[in-house]
Amino acid sequence: SQKIEQNSEALNIQEGKTATLTCNYTNYSPAYLQWYRQDPGRGPVFLLLIRENEKEKRKERLKVTFDTTLKQSLFHITASQPADSATYLCARPYSGYSTLTFGKGTMLLVSP
Amino acid sequence: DTEVTQTPKHLVMGMTNKKSLKCEQHMGHRAMYWYKQKAKKPPELMFVYSYEKLSINESVPSRFSPECPNSSLLNLHLHALQPEDSALYLCASSQVAQSSYEQYFGPGTRLTVT
Numbered sequence: 001s002q003k004i005e006q007n008s009e010a011l012n013i014q015e016g017k018t019a020t021l022t023c024n025y026t027n028y029s030p031a032y033l034q035w036y037r038q039d040p041g042r043g044p045v046f047l048l049l050i051r052e053n054e055k056e057k058r059k060e061r062l063k064v065t066f067d068t069t070l071k072q073s074l075f076h077i078t079a080s081q082p083a084d085s086a087t088y089l090c091a092r093p094y095s096g097y098s099t100l101t102f103g104k105g106t107m108l109l110v111s112p
Numbered sequence: 113d114t115e116v117t118q119t120p121k122h123l124v125m126g127m128t129n130k131k132s133l134k135c136e137q138h139m140g141h142r143a144m145y146w147y148k149q150k151a152k153k154p155p156e157l158m159f160v161y162s163y164e165k166l167s168i169n170e171s172v173p174s175r176f177s178p179e180c181p182n183s184s185l186l187n188l189h190l191h192a193l194q195p196e197d198s199a200l201y202l203c204a205s206s207q208v209a210q211s212s213y214e215q216y217f218g219p220g221t222r223l224t225v226t
């Protein structure tokens with residue numbers, strides 16, 4: 001089966017540091033991965049999509065990498081702020097690329 | 113308008129009740145989704161509608177009945193639910209039912225079954 005794993009349930013860092021979240025997948029490399037942010041009691045919000053041939057993608061303080069050899073995507077938030085505290089979900093294609101399956105998420109807590 | 117709206121925000125129902133959750137989007141998206149999310153778990157796909165037709169049912173019990181009256185609306189009819197069905201129910205939409213498109217999620221309906 002096509003699994004996607006976010007092994008860290010929680011990550012605590014200090015404000016101003018870089019947060020790095022990990023997403024691992026099994027079986028074949030998907031053509032792309034998506035990253036979402038979810039605040040408590042709210043729906044996820046799309047952040048970035050990275051394709052397998054892109055290796056790295058940036059959006060403001062966010063950076064995502066895609067390593068097909070390691071079967072891993074890394075999500076970085078530079079100069080982190082308390083407002084970045086949330087759960088971050090990665091997702092891969094599912095069911096013939098018609099929809100997504102989500103990882104368990106990593107809860108990021110940025111302390112002042 | 114990039115908003116997906118869901119009503120009600122909260123719902124408490126008994127095991128013998130019948131209720132409906134509603135979802136609406138006006139982005140012209142042709143794919144709409146229902147997800148169920150338990151605390152500290154990821155969203156779990158329940159149903160996918162593509163061009164107003166049910167395209168995916170993730171083996172969801174028949175006490176959950178989806179309906180897509182038109183391209184902007186999605187309903188989830190609930191009947192004879194169990195306490196373990198208590199969860200956050202999320203609606204989402206995307207341009208088409210293709211996983212390379214981002215999904216826009218609504219705020220969810222917090223359902224409690226007593």
